[in-house]
Amino acid sequence: MIAICPNPFRDINYRITLDIKARLESAGFKTCMCPLFAEENEVNLPENIQARTLSEVGSGCEAVIVIGGDGTVLAAARQLHNIPVPILGVNLGTKGFMTALEPDELDRLVPAVSGGMRLSRRMKLDVSVIRGGECVLRDSALNDAVMHGYGDCIKMTVFCNGDRISSFSGDGLILSTPTGSTGYSMSAGGPIVEPDAENIIISPICPHVMGLRSYVLGPDRTVSVEMQKLHGRKAYLSLDGNSVLDLANEDIVLVKRSESYTLMADVGLRSFYETTYEKLR
Numbered sequence: 001m002i003a004i005c006p007n008p009f010r011d012i013n014y015r016i017t018l019d020i021k022a023r024l025e026s027a028g029f030k031t032c033m034c035p036l037f038a039e040e041n042e043v044n045l046p047e048n049i050q051a052r053t054l055s056e057v058g059s060g061c062e063a064v065i066v067i068g069g070d071g072t073v074l075a076a077a078r079q080l081h082n083i084p085v086p087i088l089g090v091n092l093g094t095k096g097f098m099t100a101l102e103p104d105e106l107d108r109l110v111p112a113v114s115g116g117m118r119l120s121r122r123m124k125l126d127v128s129v130i131r132g133g134e135c136v137l138r139d140s141a142l143n144d145a146v147m148h149g150y151g152d153c154i155k156m157t158v159f160c161n162g163d164r165i166s167s168f169s170g171d172g173l174i175l176s177t178p179t180g181s182t183g184y185s186m187s188a189g190g191p192i193v194e195p196d197a198e199n200i201i202i203s204p205i206c207p208h209v210m211g212l213r214s215y216v217l218g219p220d221r222t223v224s225v226e227m228q229k230l231h232g233r234k235a236y237l238s239l240d241g242n243s244v245l246d247l248a249n250e251d252i253v254l255v256k257r258s259e260s261y262t263l264m265a266d267v268g269l270r271s272f273y274e275t276t277y278e279k280l281r
Contacts, residue, residue, distance in 0.1 A: 002113060003054055003061045003085075005034045005076045007068030010092040014045065016103055017067050020090070021049075024065075027110045032057050036068070036075045054079040061085050063113050063265070069093015070183070074240045077142045077262045086119055086265040088112060095279050097182045100266035108267045117265040122179045123198045123219065124258040127239060131251050141239040142262050143180030145255055147225060147247065148172035148205065152233040158202065159224045160217060167228075170207035172235070175200060175223055175255045179264075180240075182276065190214040194272055195264070198257065225253040 002024055006017040017033070024031050034054040035043050043051045054064065058080045066076045066089045073089045080087075089099030090106070101108060108116075127145045129137040147156065149171055157167040176185035178193040181201055186192060190203035191214055198219035204212050217223070227235060230249040237245045237253060247253075270278075 001030045001032055001057070001061050003032050003034045003052075003057055003064045005036050005054055005064060005066045005068075005072070007072040007075075007092065008035050008038045008043065010068045010072065016090065016092070016106075018046075020065060020067065020106065020109060023106065023110055024113070027114065029113065032061075034079075036066075036072055036079075055081070058083045058085055063088060063117070065090065065109070065113075066099070067092060069096055070098045071241060073098040073264075074143055078240060078242070080262070081140075082260040084261065084263050086117055086263045088117065088265040088267075095182075097275065097279065098179070098264065100264075100269070105267075105269065108269065112265070112267045116267060118268050120196055120264045120266070122195060122262045122264055123177050124261055125175065125177055125200070125255050126258040127237075128254045129237065129245060129247070129251055130254065131248060137237070137245050139239055139244060140258050140260065141180075142177065143183055143240045144174050144176040144185060145253070146172060146174050146184060146205075146238040147227070147253060148236060148238060150234040150236065152235070153208070154230060154233055154235045155228045157226045157228060159226075160215075160221050162224075165202065165215060166204075166207075166209065166212055168204060168207045168209045168212055170209075171205040173225060174203040174205060175225075176203060177201070179262075185214075188214075191216060192276060200255065200257065219257045222254060222256045225255075227251045227253070 091099035178197040181193040202215040235247040
């Protein structure tokens with residue numbers, strides 16, 4: 001079975017989604033429809049099509065087709081969690097670094113899911129938050145973990161395997177995977193890292209330290225971030241663009257490479273370097 005995961009706010013009236021569904025079923029594939037982001041009363045699928053959730057059907061799928069932008073791909077990966085099902089994206093977003101096809105390239109879709117997909121194993125991050133000696137959150141991220149103030153300058157100290165990297169005040173900090181290096185991390189001045197690599201990228205956001213730059217760490221490092229002197233100032237932790245927890249003074253955010261991973265698929269039309277050049281020029 002192939003799950004089709006449209007973003008209904010990108011694919012208006014499911015025009016491309018229904019085209020993909022027809023192509024796959026004509027080729028003999030069984031499909032299920034798993035819209036992302038929409039509430040139940042916003043799905044508006046044709047009456048003969050039942051909406052399912054990706055988290056419900058993911059383990060029984062041989063591939064997941066995502067129709068939207070990078071955020072839609074991240075939402076699908078988050079619902080799959082630790083299920084290594086190949087995700088192939090059709091770009092309806094603004095950049096689409098994580099997608100393999102443009103809407104005018106759908107003729108390549110059926111050959112791809114029939115055995116022509118090229119798979120890329122993507123590193124993820126395990127994230128935990130320690131508060132008062134107890135773990136109050138365990139989660140994972142494919143793109144990044146971001147500590148950010150609610151409009152306030154916040155202070156933090158960053159350690160790698162117990163060695164201090166820096167103490168600084170600023171808007172926040174991004175801990176990114178190579179997949180996430182072309183996202184928020186890049187906007188904050190971080191490096192572009194090819195997505196099949198395994199690194200933890202540290203990118204400060206508007207730090208009040210002129211000499212502080214991004215770090216690219218090895219995959220076996222553990223990064224800890226101590227939140228300091230928040231007091232009346234508020235900060236939050238965001239994973240893959242989803243705000244998941246308000247942070248408190250003296251919270252410790254621990255980040256390391258996850259044992260699980262995400263499988264991304266493409267059809268070999270473009271290399272990562274070609275994609276980056278075209279989308280950033």
